[in-house]
Amino acid sequence: MSAVQRVAIAGAGMAGLAAAILLAEDGVDVDVYEIKPELTALGSGITLQGNALRSFARLGIWDEVQKQCWSQDVLTLRAPGPDATVIATIPDARTGGPDFPAAAGMFRPDLAQIMLDRATELGARVHFGRTIESLTQDADGVDIKLSDGTTDRVDLLIGADGINSAVRSMVGIDVKPEPTGMGIWRAFVPRPAEVTSTDLYYGGPMYIAGYCPTSEDMMYAYLVEDKQDRSGLTPEQSVEIMRDATRAYGGPWNQIRDSLGADSRVNYTWFTSHLIDGPWNRGRVVLIGDAAHSCPPTIAQGGAQATEDALVLCEILARESTVDDAVWEEFTRRRLERARTIVEASLQLGRWQLNHEQGDVPGLIGRIAELASVPA
């Protein structure tokens, strides 16, 4: 018997859809409210670490993800400069265990579609273009008012509405994402044939230049710099700036540079970070994923952690018969320190670069891989 029968979720990202899948699978009545009018997820590619892939198996979507992603087991370090000299090819840790590759690159909208299909197939209702405007709660449930004027009463409200979570504000948690000092250019481009796994270039004018294949045909490429005010640029100006910034890098970057254009989804954003340092619930409202914690993608764990939040929460709810303190104590115990360690490590990697310090990068990455290898 589940602790909840009727649940509302704000946000149809990885965290919200993972929770919707697991709850619907348990026979819970689930409504997901997504602010965007449709699922044309912005963004380009995402690197999914092994522990995210292991979670996808639990969600019943790994087979489909596997068909559409680009699996990889190594990471290559290259030098800036015209030759893009290979410095090292390093086996990447299989944090999801031996049944999953170390990592997979994927086109974000493809992943979103797979998760949406699975959630709806199991009976979750996903409403686009609708949000939760206000809420009140008592010991037994949460009353929500929706943007279309309708109301509902649910046993639990999950705020999975991302880094600028409206649900977080509604329950009075005033933690806000803070800029870390870096900004990232990203683009979605054809995959040069020689690119078969993630390549990272440290040094040159950028902190990091890199790319990750997402399919036979495509990949995403990125450049990390000191954060700058890049607001107000036309798409053409963004393409031109990103193209210019690639000139210090050769090898596959020559083809990337030539292919950058209007359809490359060139995007610029600052790295930010936050963590709710304490329970992520207020009564029967709980925050998961980026609504609760976020970090720069220096170890690409954001998606994995968002999905793990949903897995742990839904596992506890399925086992318990009521939503009480024991649920929240266990959820906090299993999630807070793990998320904190990942956020701290992601920030540390960025800080070493910003301060031009030679930190123990392999040691830190190794410790995170060890942590991520243990199922949440």
Ligand SMILES: Cc1cc2nc3c(=O)[nH]c(=O)nc-3n(C[C@H](O)[C@H](O)[C@H](O)COP(=O)(O)OP(=O)(O)OC[C@H]3O[C@@H](n4cnc5c(N)ncnc54)[C@H](O)[C@@H]3O)c2cc1C
């Ligand atoms: C530049 C960059 C690169 C990254 N690269 C990686 C990577 O390679 N690998 C990785 O694992 N992670 C990466 N991340 C982090 C990763 O994208 C997030 O951790 C992950 O998407 C979190 O999922 P989420 O569902 O919590 O939030 P989101 O994916 O942000 O989903 C939240 C959803 O809620 C919706 N929403 C927002 N407001 C409301 C509202 N008021 N009502 C209803 N719906 C609302 C949004 O439209 C969205 O669909 C990266 C992040 C950044 C910024």
